[in-house]
Amino acid sequence: MTARCVMVLGTSSGAGKSWLATALCRWYARQGFKVAPFKAQNMSNNARVVASAHGLGEIGSAQYFQALAARAVPDVRMNPLLLKPEADTHSQVVLLGDVNHALTHTPWRERSEHVWPHIAAALDALRAEHDVVVIEGAGSPAEINLMDSDIVNLRVARHADARCLLVTDIDKGGAFAHLYGTWALLPPTDQARIAGFVLNKFRGDASLLAPAPEQLQILTGVPTVATLPMWWQHGLPEEDGVFDDRSRSTGAVTRTVAVVAYPRISNLDEFQPLKNVPGLRLVWARTPADVAGLTPTDWLILPGSKHTSSDLAWLRAQGLDQAVAQHAAQGGAVLGICGGLQMLGEALIDTDGIDGNAPGLGLLPLVTVFATDKTVRHTQARFAPMTGAWSALSGVDVQGYEIHHGQTAEHTAMAAAGQRAVEVLPHLAWQNLSGNVLGIYLHGMLEDPRVLHALFGQHVPTLDTVFDGLADFVAKHMSVDTLRRLLTSPT
Known part of the structure; x- marks a missing residue:
């Protein structure tokens, strides 16, 4: 089998990529698909112990929870590169579950070509074993200073031939500018991969959003496929562990x-x-x-x-x-x-x-x-x-x-x-x-x-209950047709 890939991109860190990817993992798993999560590179000191080729290794906690949501056994291929910050300008590099001292001391921009073959191989292996792979991006795909060394956003989307959702945090303000600006900075072939915009963390009367979604679609050709209400008590750990x-x-x-x-x-x-x-x-x-x-x-x-x-x-x-x-x-x-x-x-x-x-x-x-x-x-x-x-x-x-x-x-x-x-x-x-x-x-x-x-x-409440709640929430605010169309190839 060669899995269809759905990718969740964000206009920024904290936009809601991780929890939306987790919800999609459970939703597709409940449709009877064999599902796996994937994030090429994660930067986090929240890590879990999972299976690796050498026995046991580390992946970011977000992909661990996504694997459980997908009803899959977590393994290091789901997050082949993990960066664990030890100082403001230094991170320990974990490749396929194991600390890699050589990569830890390799400059950031030189690192990508060394790790990309491992990332691509991990993604290809997961696609060969599953029906659907739900991919999470990192930060924003429009960070033009990093595009030439990108190994987690657009390069992954192209390699996987993924259809993408672009999610933004509307609670911070400027959501439509964030969506349009991110889309506008992408190359045309990558713009075509964006299947829908998602407004996350909305508080208030959704009717007041008009006519902005319609105007945004006229400018980009991309529909706003969901407006997700603010939900503080979803029960999923935040990727960075923040709570209030x-x-x-x-x-x-x-x-x-x-x-x-x-x-x-x-x-x-x-x-x-x-x-x-x-x-x-x-x-x-x-x-x-x-x-x-x-x-x-x-x-x-x-x-x-x-x-x-x-x-x-x-x-x-x-x-x-x-x-x-x-x-x-x-x-x-x-x-x-x-x-x-x-x-x-x-x-x-x-x-x-x-x-x-x-x-x-x-x-x-x-x-x-x-x-x-x-x-x-x-x-x-x-x-x-x-x-x-x-x-x-x-x-x-x-x-x-x-x-x-x-x-x-x-x-x-x-x-x-x-x-x-x-x-x-x-x-x-x-x-x-x-x-x-x-x-x-x-x-x-x-x-x-x-x-x-x-x-x-x-x-x-168990994590399984939490995962089902996330899937129900997404299904309530995003049409089933949209969720199914995400499994069709953009090319």
């Missing part, structure tokens, strides 16, 4: 969970299930004032980090180290995940120049030693008996994934002096003797229904 109060569950707030938002934060998408827990409010913590209002029943989370030592330095510069220590001293629950676990220990030791040396926060008597090898794997385990704030996890089975440099163990001198950490998952998780501070390497713990039920005594 508009997307939380309804009802009176009985517990606040504050996530420390340091600059190199990673894997924020794993907190999406908490947004769906009734009575729970999820907030950012960027200053000590954001933590000061927490009560001992509230949680403070130190999430993953793409560069632990620099995020730890930032945390200290803001005075958040003292705020975290004070919350813990008052008996408040503190959870450190992956890089957050490493921060909770006594020290970070780095002799190979991987991350950096630094004193830890000293809330757990642990030491982390960084090494060149990167741990990437799925993990299943069972919590040992636990005490204090996390006692509900005692004996609970949990599954998740690990993506980290460094190995963590007890501080031998402190242990000899009687200052011990309680190991509650072998080599993965430790608790302080008071029971309120927990550090764990396992990402995805808060996505496990067994963990959520143990902690909150209730079930939250």
